[in-house]
Amino acid sequence: MLAQFIINGLIEGSLYALMAFGFGLVYHSTRIFHIAHGAIYTSSAYFLYLFFIIMHIHLVLSIILSLICTCFIGLAIQMFVYNPVLKKQPNLLILFISSLGAYIILINLIVLLFGNETKILLTDIEPIIQLGDLIIIRIQLVQFTVSLIIILTAIVVLKNNRFGYLIQALADDQQLLSVLGINIKNMRLLVIAIGSVFAGCAALLKSLDVGMDPYIGMDMLLTSAVAVIIGGVGNYVGAVFSAVALGILQSLIVWQTSAHWEIAITFVVLLLILFIRPYGLFSPKRRAEEI
Amino acid sequence: MATLELQHISKSFDGLKAIDDLSIRFERGSVTSLIGPNGAGKTTLLNLVSGLISPDSGKILYNNQKLNGLAPWQRADRGFGRLWQDVRIFQNLTVLDNILLARKNHPGELIFKNIYQLNCIKQFEKENIEHANRWLEFVGLNKKQQTLARDLSYGQQKMLAFARLLNNDANVLLLDEPTSGVHPRFVEKIIDLIRNIAKNGKTIIIIEHNFNVVAQISHTICLMIKGRIELQDNPNKVAQSLLLKEVYLGI
Amino acid sequence: MNYIYHIFILINIYSILALSLNLLVGYTGLLSIAHAAFYGIGAYITTLFMANFMLGFIPALIFGCLGATVLSLIIAFASLRFRGDYFVLASLAFQIIVYTILYNWIDFTRGPYGIPGIPKPAIFGIEITSLPAFFLFSLIITVIVLGLLYWLLHAPFGRVLQAIRDDELAAVALGKNVTSFKIKSFLVASGVAAIAGAIYATYVTYIDPTSFDLDESILLVSMVIVGGTGNVKGPLVGVLMLILLPEALRFLSIPDTFAAQLRLIIYGFLLIIMMQLRPQGIAGKYQFE
Numbered sequence: 108m109l110a111q112f113i114i115n116g117l118i119e120g121s122l123y124a125l126m127a128f129g130f131g132l133v134y135h136s137t138r139i140f141h142i143a144h145g146a147i148y149t150s151s152a153y154f155l156y157l158f159f160i161i162m163h164i165h166l167v168l169s170i171i172l173s174l175i176c177t178c179f180i181g182l183a184i185q186m187f188v189y190n191p192v193l194k195k196q197p198n199l200l201i202l203f204i205s206s207l208g209a210y211i212i213l214i215n216l217i218v219l220l221f222g223n224e225t226k227i228l229l230t231d232i233e234p235i236i237q238l239g240d241l242i243i244i245r246i247q248l249v250q251f252t253v254s255l256i257i258i259l260t261a262i263v264v265l266k267n268n269r270f271g272y273l274i275q276a277l278a279d280d281q282q283l284l285s286v287l288g289i290n291i292k293n294m295r296l297l298v299i300a301i302g303s304v305f306a307g308c309a310a311l312l313k314s315l316d317v318g319m320d321p322y323i324g325m326d327m328l329l330t331s332a333v334a335v336i337i338g339g340v341g342n343y344v345g346a347v348f349s350a351v352a353l354g355i356l357q358s359l360i361v362w363q364t365s366a367h368w369e370i371a372i373t374f375v376v377l378l379l380i381l382f383i384r385p386y387g388l389f390s391p392k393r394r395a396e397e398i
Numbered sequence: 399m400a401t402l403e404l405q406h407i408s409k410s411f412d413g414l415k416a417i418d419d420l421s422i423r424f425e426r427g428s429v430t431s432l433i434g435p436n437g438a439g440k441t442t443l444l445n446l447v448s449g450l451i452s453p454d455s456g457k458i459l460y461n462n463q464k465l466n467g468l469a470p471w472q473r474a475d476r477g478f479g480r481l482w483q484d485v486r487i488f489q490n491l492t493v494l495d496n497i498l499l500a501r502k503n504h505p506g507e508l509i510f511k512n513i514y515q516l517n518c519i520k521q522f523e524k525e526n527i528e529h530a531n532r533w534l535e536f537v538g539l540n541k542k543q544q545t546l547a548r549d550l551s552y553g554q555q556k557m558l559a560f561a562r563l564l565n566n567d568a569n570v571l572l573l574d575e576p577t578s579g580v581h582p583r584f585v586e587k588i589i590d591l592i593r594n595i596a597k598n599g600k601t602i603i604i605i606e607h608n609f610n611v612v613a614q615i616s617h618t619i620c621l622m623i624k625g626r627i628e629l630q631d632n633p634n635k636v637a638q639s640l641l642l643k644e645v646y647l648g649i
Numbered sequence: 650m651n652y653i654y655h656i657f658i659l660i661n662i663y664s665i666l667a668l669s670l671n672l673l674v675g676y677t678g679l680l681s682i683a684h685a686a687f688y689g690i691g692a693y694i695t696t697l698f699m700a701n702f703m704l705g706f707i708p709a710l711i712f713g714c715l716g717a718t719v720l721s722l723i724i725a726f727a728s729l730r731f732r733g734d735y736f737v738l739a740s741l742a743f744q745i746i747v748y749t750i751l752y753n754w755i756d757f758t759r760g761p762y763g764i765p766g767i768p769k770p771a772i773f774g775i776e777i778t779s780l781p782a783f784f785l786f787s788l789i790i791t792v793i794v795l796g797l798l799y800w801l802l803h804a805p806f807g808r809v810l811q812a813i814r815d816d817e818l819a820a821v822a823l824g825k826n827v828t829s830f831k832i833k834s835f836l837v838a839s840g841v842a843a844i845a846g847a848i849y850a851t852y853v854t855y856i857d858p859t860s861f862d863l864d865e866s867i868l869l870v871s872m873v874i875v876g877g878t879g880n881v882k883g884p885l886v887g888v889l890m891l892i893l894l895p896e897a898l899r900f901l902s903i904p905d906t907f908a909a910q911l912r913l914i915i916y917g918f919l920l921i922i923m924m925q926l927r928p929q930g931i932a933g934k935y936q937f938e
Contacts (some may be wrong), residue, residue, distance in 0.1 A: 140734040191925045199733050200680050201924045204874055207867065208920030215910040215917070325863075329745070336738070371749035374742035381731065381739060448822060474824035486819040488812045490879065490935050499808045500823050506805030507825075509833060523805070566823050 111241055112362045113355055118247045120354020121254035122309045124347040127331035127338075128261055129305030134332075135341040136277040136298050140203045143184050144306055145328030146213035149321060151177040151307035152314035153217050156226050174307045181303025184209050185296055193295075210324075217321045227318035250312040257308060258347055265343055274298065278341060326370055330357070333377045401426045401601045402447070402570055407456035409442060409625075416442045417453070418625035424570070429592065429602045431612040434622035435645055440605045441483070443622075444572045447603070448480050449473045460570070475502060479568025483575045483605075485555045489548040493539055493558055496547050497530040498523075500566040526565075533561040537591070553584045560591060570601045577611050589615055609646070613637060621645065654780045658852055660892050661784075661791040662845045667872045667884035668798050669841035674870070675878030675935050676807060677834045678814030679728050682866045683740040684842055686747035687717045689861025691843025692850040693751065693758060696767050699851075706770035710847045714840040720747075721839035725832045744866050751858040763857025770851045787848050794844055799881050801837070810834055811879070814935070868916070875919050877933020886932040891916065 126148065133141040154176045158169035188209045192201055229246075236243045265271035276283050277294055284291055309327070310319075334353055338345030356376070357369040402424040409417040416439045424430050432440045445451045447458065449470040458465040465473060474480075488496050504526065505511045506519040534540040537557040542550065547558060556576070563571060576592070577585045585608075592615050596602050606612045612619060612633065619636040621629040629641050636642055670684045695713035698704040704712070727739040751758050758764065769778050770786065777786045801807060812820045813827050821827050850856050868891065876887020894915060898908045929935055 138734075140737065188921055195925070196928070198928070200737070201928050203680070203734060203737060204870075205921050205924045207870075208917040208924070211867070211917035211920070212914050215913040219907065219910045219914075329741075332738070336735075367749060367753050371746045374745050378727070378739060378742050381727075381735065450818070469826075470821045471824050471826050474822050478822075480822040482819065482822075486816050488815040488819065490815050491808070491811055495808055495811075499805065499812050499825075502824050504805045507809050507830075509801065509806060509837070512801060512804045512806065519804070562823070 108362070112358045114241055114243065115247075116355030116358030117351060118243075118251045118354070119358060120351035121251050121258075122313055123327070123331050123334055123354050124258055124350035125254045125305055125309040125312075126327055127334040127346045127350040128258060128343060129302035129309075130328065130331050131335040131338075131340065131343060131346045132274065132298055132305070133302045134335060136274050137189075137295055138199060138202075138278070139189060139206060140199070140332075141299075141302070142203065142206045142328060143188070143209040143213065144302065144331075145324035146210040147177060147180055147184070147303050147324075148306040148310045148327055149217060149319070149324035150180050150213055151303075151310035152319040152323065153221055153226075153321075155311055155314060156221070156228065156319065159228060160226070170311055173311060174304055177303050177307035177310075178300050180213070181299045181306075182296055185299040189295075189299075190292070214321050214324070221321070223321060225318050225320045228315050233316075244316075246316045250316065253308065253312060257305070261305075262343055262347070275341070329370060330354075330373055333373050337377065337380050401461060402603075403459040404443075404447075405457040405459065407443075407446060407453045407458065409439075409446060409451065409453050415625050417446065420456075420625065420627060422620065422627060422630070424601050424603060426601055427596060427599045428617045429596045429604065429615050430618045430620060431604045431606055431616040432620050432622055433606065433609070433612060437624075438622040439625040440622055441574060442625075444480070444574055444603070444605065447473075447570075447572060448478055474566070474568075477567075477569035479563045479566050479571050481559055481563055481571065481573040481576055483578065485552075485559045487547045487555050487558050487562065489546070491547055492544050493534070493547055493550070494527075494530060494543040496558055497533060497561050497565045498526055500562045501526045501529070502567060530561075530565055533564045536564070537561045538587070552579055553581045556580050556588075557584065560588070564595075568600070571595065571603070573602065573604045573606075575605055575607065577606065577608055585611065609637075651780050654784045656892065656896060658780075658784050658787050658848075660888060661787040662849050662852070663869075663872065663888045663892060664885055665791055665794050665845040665848075666842055666869055667876070667888045668795055668881065669838045669845075670869050671873050671878060671881075671884040672798065672802065672810070672834055672838045672841075674873050675880070675883070675933065676802060676810040676814060677831060678935075679740075679831075679834075680737050680870070681724070681740040681838075682737060682863070682870055683724055683744040683747070684838075684869045685861045685863070685865035686744045687721060687839040687842035688846045688849070688865070688869075689747065689751060689856075689858070690717045690720055690839075691846025692856050692861065693764075693846075694843070695847035696764055696850045696856060697757075699768055700764065700766070706772065706847070706851065710844065713847050714843045717839040717843035717846075718836045721835045722832070725835035728831050728835065729828055741863070744863055748858055748862050751861065758858070761857060763855055765855045767850050767854040767856065769854070783852060787852070790844065790848060794841055795881075798837075798841065802881065806830075806833075811935075871916050871920055874930055875916075875923050877930025879929065879933050879935025883930050883933035887930065890931075 130141060130144045133139055133144065151173055154173035155169055158164045158172050159166055164172065188205050189202060192205055233244045233246050236245065236248065265274065273284070273289065273294065277291070277298065281291055284294065330353055331350060334350035335346045338347070338349040353373055357373065360369045360372050404420060404422050407417055407420045408415065432443065434440060442451070446453055449465070449468055452466065460476065505515060505522055511519060531540065534543065537560055539554060539557055539561065542554070547555065550558060576588050580588065589611060592602060592604070604612070604616070616633050618630060619633055620627045621636065621642060623645065629636060629639055666684060666688060670681065673679045673681045691713040694716040695709045698709035698712045699706065724740055724743045728736055731739055752760055754760070769776055771777065772786070777783050809820065809825050809830055812825065813830055817827055872887035872891050873884045875890060876885065877883020895908060895912045898912060903911060923930060
């Protein structure tokens with residue numbers, strides 16, 4: 108049983124990792140506590156529902172369309188919610204509240220349009236793969252493989268490429284970017300677009316399995332935000348490992364108690380880690396700066 | 399008579415020595431200036447005295463009592479006042495409130511005293527306002543009482559910070575660049591102010607880049623390089639020293 | 650007429666909540682999204698002492714306040730370590746943990762089933778059952794609480810809180826014990842929120858965890874931010890706006906299911922627009938730095 112729950116947690120954790128990667132990109136490079144990321148996640152699932160179930164478009168095409176639409180939602184949030192604030196007074200709490208506003212609007216629009224109840228995408232029973240005592244459903248395997256490929260690609264790109272360097276520069280030294288002749292605004296749009304696609308991928312993979320309701324985004328966002336902070340902001344490998352660890356932890360909690368404790372315990376972990384190592388588990392200790 | 403004494407203080411950041419086995423005494427009623435190139439450890443020294451950072455080794459004594467381990471607010475309570483390089487006034491409060499709240503041991507800051515000792519608080523606040531007005535007049539801001547601090551010019555903010563420090567009734571004043579960024583007509587005023595304060599028996603430690611200002615007000619000048627005091631003497635001697643020329647003019 | 654009384658009782662409860670939250674957000678400068686948790690703790694503990702130990706309203710309320718203040722020490726401790734978004738996240742964590750406990754600790758709270766049949770309060774032997782009487786009762790408590798808060802915020806105590814909000818380090822260097830002030834502001838804010846919880850519980854006579862969830866905390870933060878931070882008038886404007894808005898929608902004969910979402914969407918827009926045009930809120934004084 109233990110191994111089974113660890114496997115389930117690992118697969119769930121790979122989705123958290125995907126979500127955390129997107130959140131981490133935005134949070135690291137612009138310092139916006141991008142709570143609307145949760146709403147982007149939710150809308151992505153509902154786009155798929157709209158295209159695939161309501162409009163009867165082929166699944167693959169529906170997925171592509173959903174990701175494109177998700178991307179546009181992210182861009183719209185950056186342009187109409189964050190940019191005006193960034194232009195006037197770039198203040199973290201003001202950005203946070205604006206992001207919260209965007210989250211509230213999106214989620215309630217979804218409730219208005221699609222209703223509160225759970226929607227299912229695939230009704231067929233998925234084939235099961237048996238490995239000794241372990242049972243893996245095909246869709247879980249898809250979730251895990253796709254997440255792994257995306258995350259590995261992203262890590263490689265960030266580690267070895269000019270792009271990773273630019274993200275770091277956007278976080279540390281925006282003047283440097285201007286000197287290099289890079290438009291910061293476009294850079295921010297690019298970051299949020301990529302972040303939104305990551306959220307979209309996680310949402311589509313998850314909703315193909317268990318369907319959706321308008322509130323799925325919040326728990327997902329909270330867990331992945333916790334993963335980013337535990338892993339250390341800007342440390343993407345750390346965030347991925349923390350996300351997987353949280354996935355396994357939550358799966359074990361579901362096994363041992365009732366399902367409702369999982370987010371609470373995730374936050375207990377966050378609080379403990381914040382108190383012990385505020386700079387994250389995997390990042391080196393911050394330099395003691397002169398005040 | 400010694401008021402403040404640092405004994406063999408060392409402090410490093412990430413293996414870099416910011417203060418290196420430094421010992422010095424600051425006498426009551428004296429004005430001591432710390433000069434030296436950037437990164438010499440001047441601000442670190444002030445931070446060590448105010449308790450914002452703690453030394454790796456060494457002792458800080460005030461009237462022969464050990465200060466090590468006391469929190470910054472406790473040190474402030476014992477008479478250490480600080481003027482910040484970037485003024486650090488309370489932007490969203492009025493000029494008057496900025497000064498009023500600097501008053502120490504105000505009974506109105508305790509929640510329950512607001513209920514059963516109202517008269518005592520009113521009396522205290524009345525005196526506080528009188529003091530504050532005196533200081534505001536002293537720094538020439540008496541007409542701006544109800545202005546929000548954020549709406550003052552930089553020079554006025556600096557004067558406000560001074561007035562706040564005066565109402566804080568500190569005995570040891572740590573002044574970080576009191577004249578930097580200030581209009582020349584305020585500089586004279588600040589120099590007078592510092593002299594007056596010192597005459598009242600307070601200990602003053604200043605970080606200042608303007609050597610003219612330093613020479614006018616200091617009793618002692620300490621030239622700091624790489625966390626050590628390389629030269630400590632009266633202004634005349636320091637002005638003539640080769641080391642100073644070497645550091646400042648690169649000769 | 651009953652409807653008007655109902656609205657005014659809600660305004661009383663939310664005024665207490667918004668003003669106590671403003672003590673944290675607008676005065677001490679701590680954006681806390683855990684206020685509904687203290688509201689809930691107050692409601693549950695008061696209910697328990699009234700229903701299980703047959704205590705009167707006032708003694709039960711005292712226990713409720715004590716419970717909320719003691720638990721607020723956890724988050725007060727967090728505020729000493731973290732600032733900015735880390736503190737927001739820590740307060741969010743506290744909110745979610747409290748909600749989860751209210752939801753899952755069946756023996757104590759009956760979980761999602763809620764606690765029905767909470768007795769009406771009795772003061773000096775007079776039971777307050779009628780709606781007008783309850784309105785008067787809640788109004789008296791609100792006036793007393795708001796009066797005390799107003800007094801405290803305009804005393805030197807409130808002045809120091811504002812100084813800590815503007816520049817913590819400068820306040821420390823003036824000899825202010827910032828740790829103690831932050832803890833005190835949490836004790837006061839959570840204790841006052843617990844009073845609102847007690848009024849709510851005895852008014853509705855039924856409580857369940859959903860009244861004290863994250864959305865409720867977000868609603869409270871919205872009230873304070875839309876109305877205005879850093880003074881007493883701002884949050885009250887916010888309460889009036891956000892309480893009367895859904896009622897206005899009802900008069901426009903928008904169906905109830907639709908109105909609930911529409912209301913939230915309007916809140917969302919209000920938050921975004923206020924942040925872009927007037928970050929200090931409609932009637933507020935302080936804007937986040």
